[in-house]
Amino acid sequence: MKRSLTVLAVLIAAAAAGGAWYLHGKQPQRSGEITLGHLQQPVSVRYDDRGVPHIQAGNQQDMYRVLGYVQAQDRLFQMEIMRRLARGELAEVLGPKLVPTDTLLRSLRIREQADVYVARQDKQSPAWQALQAYLDGINQYQATHPRPIEFDVLGIKPRPFTAQDTFSVAGYMAYSFAAAFRTEPLLTYVRDQLGPDYLKIFDIAWHPQGVLPLAEDDWKSLNSVARLSQHALEQAGLPQFEGSNAWVISGARTASGKPILAGDPHIRFSVPAVWYEAQLSAPGFQLYGYHQPLNPFAALGQNMDFGWSLTMFQNDDLDLVAEKVNPANPNQVWYHGQWADMQATTQQIAVKGEPPVTLTLRRSPHGPIINDVLGKVAPSTPIAMWWSFLESENPILQGFYEINRADTLDKMRNAAAKVQSPGLNLVWANARGDIGWWAAAQLPIRPDGVQPMFILDGSGPDADKLGFYPFSTNPHEENPARGFIVSANFQPLAPTGMAIPGYYNLADRGQQLFSQLNDASVKWTAQNTQALQLGTRTGYAQRVLTPLLPVLRQVVTDPGEKALVEQLAQWKGDYPLDSTSATLFNEFLYDLTYAAMHDELGNAMFETLLSTRDLDSALPRLAADPDSPWWDDRSSPPHEGRAEIVRMAWRTTLEHLRSALGNDPAQWQWGKAHTLTHEHPLGMQQPLDRLFNVGPFAAPGSHEVPNNQSAKLGPAPWKVSYGPSTRRIIDFADPAHALTINPVGQSGVLFDAHYGDQAKDYIEGKYRQVLMQEGDVAKGTVSTLNVVPGP
Template identity: 35%
Template sequence: MKLFKKIFKIFLLVVVLLFVGVWLFTKTLHPTYNGELELANISDKVTVYYDEVGVPHINAQNQQDAYTALGYVHAQDRLWQMELIRRIAAGRLAEVFGKELVRTDKFFSGLGIEEAASKTIQNLDKNSEAYKMTEAYLNGINQFIDEGAKPLEFYLVGLDKEKYTVKDVYNVFGYMAFSFAVAHKTDPMLTEIKEKLGEVYFNELNGASTENLTLIKNQKNPEIKAEFAKAMNNLLDKLPISPFIGSNSWVLGPEKTKNGKVIFANDPHIGFSQPSVWYQSHIKTPNYEMYGFNLALTPFPLLGHNRNYAYGLTMFENDDVDFYYEENNPNNSLEYKTPQGYQKYKLIDKTIKVKGGADTTYQVKVSKHGPVMNGLIDFIEDERPIAMQWIYTKLENQLLDVSYKMSHAKSLSDFKVGASKLHAPGLNIMYGDAKDNIAWFASGKLYKYRDSLNTKVILDGASGKDEIVEWIDFEENPQAINPDWNYVYSANNQPDSIAGVLYPGYYLPEDRAKRIEYLLEDKNDWTKFDVSEMINDVTSPVAPENIMKIAKDIDVTQLTASEKKAFNILKNWDGHYGKKKVAPVIYTRLWYEFVKNTFKDEMGDAFEQFVNTPFEEKVVAAQVRKDNSVWWDDISTKEKETKQDVVNKSFQNTIAFLQKQLGENVDGWYWKRVTTVEYEHAIGKAGGLLRKFFNVGPFETNGGDQVINNQIYKIDSTGYYKIIAGPSTRRIIDFSDVENSITILPTGQSGNVFSEHYKDQAEKYVNGDFVKMNLNQSDIEKSENKLVFLPKK
């Protein structure tokens, strides 16, 4: 018995020592928000005040010192995020996660992002302020790598810290630009439909892109002072970093606000993840100030404001990716046909390092249009070489100058110069200032093809007939400066004209745009509080219209009591996606059944690539309005089905499914029972204890797809809607009270799981609340957390 007690005491001592050791080790991984640190390459003391949500307010005597400090504090909160995002374009995720990411690495490393970055860096003006501030920022990051704590994630995956260069910054720009593109999800699918089903089926689908449009209006006034697609989706689904998806922004002129000053609102829609996409910081020097939102590894904010002006963005959704069928030389597969004869493909050898496995080597074939996708994406059954032409890698890259200029502008005219330099990705850049100017610029390098060319299908690369014939001057890009309707906005919807025509793109449905216009149009006494309510609005103006179009074809006399009750709830719905609303549950399931019963029989496997795309949403809004359509007939039956057949079958299937899923009581089919949001960490995706430790959530939340508070989910056979994307931040800047402007992040400011700011905004976010963006120096200096950087001796 004594021996047992002795062994137990020893065991207990070991457990206690182990626990204490782990606790002490984790204490070394916490970010440093207080005290003094020495920093090389700064000329004077830099003071960083951390506010109540962990935003660093950086006070420095010059911008060089400020950006060095920014790099350091950004890295200590977000180094893991920086490490992942820099690896995507370089094809280096398999080094961290193993062979499962080899296909993704192969695709991204073959796009030419790194090659384009190298070419850009060679031509950079090393004496420019943008370059010098970028080097200072990277220097701060690298000092943290040398002296700061290695993040827990690095230990868990066995990763060593590695210093950063300007090339990593451009790799981030490249990934951002690619994630904005939509053509790779749509063009191959439409090509397959056209080739396999014919022009009639194709034309009905393609025509939907020019129906039911809420157009962004142009006006300039003076300044006041399918296999392919399936493979693509599979690759992108594995990415540990969020893709960019949509966004809202509106800027109200002084005539529209109660206090007679501009109010600016912006909420970019990006895939949810942990940590949050944006990192906030406030830089102040004697001659410069900016409260900004930075992507990982980007020195200059893409969203920002100060006392003089505010700016933000939404995705333009223009078409800047085109695919071409190349024609190989029948006697030499290393050559392809051009109007001038056969040319040799450029060959680039690539190697992917794989954690726990042998290196993978492969070769990229590049035509004059771009890399050949057949060698980069597995499962492309088409034997014809398909090359991808992407404006991002085709033209000069000035993104560093664009982001620097926007964050350092002195006037609206100065800001416009920065916006005009953007070639890709296409962005709607929004602007408002203290001098009562408001503006919207659809930025990106636009171009024309011959009039009859349909760019939504794969083009002919051999004939020379499908080439770009004209580049459009920026002054012809859609834009509005101080328009006489006194507001500007964007919800990724179609601009009304570019060089006299509707410019091709992958614009999102009109739902959010229509709601924004409806709410803004007649009200002229907007306040910050009103705008905060609007940015959380969850009412769809289009869903009730769709329901009325469907309802007229439902045979009510054949419905059961439960079906009639559900029908009446649906028919009387105002489009509001509240947690305890029943109608959104019925509508969303009915949407799925309607799409499946209309399109799946003809599309086959391509159906899975069709659903859950912006294109599908526009097609369905057009389809419900059609009495006659080639798509109504179910080709798998002998009978010829009508719209009424499809609608009634879809409604009956919907109710039967929901009764099985949620029970017989229709009144209990609450929206909150089928929707949740969880912010997933790349390691938390493994599940179990790691999920609980790293992920944030799950939470109930208001909102639905294509409402202003856009909660984006995939609609499939399960009947549950896991929200995967939404507002990556909400920001409201009121120039009548700029020091009390407000914002919110989905989770928190820090990506360090041991930080108190890892998830301290999460519940506020799902509740629609905000936190202050502090510009008042006296308030900032009251902070409990103060980190001082001293020049290293």
């Protein structure tokens, strides 16, 4: 037995040693010396205590090459999985379940458009040369180091990264903005199947003639595409842009006399985190930037002279078009008064463990046919997609190269004009005192009277585009007299007064920020700006509750329950961790929505409704309209009204909360029911979730408050899916000591010290100081990696 125990101990020790050796080989190297080919001069990379690299190079080509190398050390799997998602190549490593996602992403033609964008590039431009150097750094790292753990688990074979991958990821980001996939089928269904009275709560002008007649199978297929679109974003465990806050305050309104810039883009939480922070330094160039995978140019950034943040414009840059098919030829559609052929191409999707899947992609004169993704069950009515990402010149690479260097209003305005798709609000300030905002997008000119929030009729002129508006007509502000600018995804006003169709967020979040910034008695500092950024209240809950409270007081008779109603009446609509009213309201909001709307929509279309922004705007209108037809439950013979539906929803709410959180309402705290777990793509499956995910954490805030920790509307408990992907505050009186925080950590390498080292501080609303000045960087350096020219 002793010998057996000795042998077992030796085997365990050997396994432990082998595991340690294996894991050690996967870790980033942040000290010592390495060689890197194609460098002109040595480069110094100093790492601070958050794992942020501070790269000091003798020229910008070396700077970008080393950025690619060190980012690959921390984020190679993120780069790989992002390009596979964008290019429709996930099934090759994740198996047949991902074939529908790959089919959808390929149907968007992102792969082909990436080729077009690459062909357009000026190969001698500094932007293109910087991209090539950056990709070379990534590829040199990949070629000389062990594969990430995720590559081993999934059997991924490394292959070089290309500019086509960079532009494909940009296309995926643009697609993740495209709410039209989810919203247009829903709203068209409500209009054409339920009628104009049901559409009123969405506040959209009724278009009585509708589009081409669609059969029941067509509606089912369109909703399937809508749900597939949403699931492709949710189930990949990868970043998806959802909304954002950004504001800038002029020196006249600040304590320091210089502008303050704040920003927190709202993106789906993930491991690794969305942004990769790095300070880049070379003669004539300094920037502390926040980088996306496979893009050398910062999407957010600052230096001592200027800085910027961004939010999603939410403009409608994608139209769905119902085609009229030639009865004598199913490959022709009616276009501009004659039958036009649809183009067809085939591709093969590699599938792990199975034969390749052959995919036929069709395209009409209006754009790619998107409901072909359903294969044999696709309907007879082809639905085409017009998308500005496929139609505009979109010199976005050059645009962000210039944004990274834009220290004046003129430079920033000119750079913003080059960002055409996706639509972004760029909010900017400089140390001289200028502030500005530009809605950057190329806005299509649609025929008069066309409502693009519905599926358009391809047999007539409604689906035509008459060109694009000039950038000068886009919404923008430069040094406004009020002394501040707020961008929070609400519908903006154009200088010409023209309508800009879009899938905008509620105005409540922006109104909350605007009202606080508009208080002339406040002089803003970095400290009170933090409180504004971490706010957990808007007026939305009161807008929903105010017309319903008299109804609740009428239908609720139990004394204990009446006390809960009065508790809601006194609630201010805020979402701290200890609030029980927040929990009660959130559950009631879902149960009310289900009781009022599920019977009209059915399971599938109701799930689509829950994924749209239009639901947020519809619920206050529904609550305030006692005569809305939505109040009648179609599944029961008697005609119900608002009071009966409110009674049913209230009863369901209390039953569910007692079942989920206990019988004592005092225990229904928001922090127990509302939690955040940062999910890794491999952590979507048990038991890998325990290894790769970070969390859970009790999460303050909620949907559409400044601290926008959002969960899908549904029954408690709630898992937060998206929120501030970073928080940044820059006082240009002292830009070297700007504040920031990463939701998880800088590194995406499992077991690395920086894998999740900021997650607790983030959820608690803490900030870290950016290191930019030489003295601060030197003092804060934890380790130094010297990169020298090699063969």
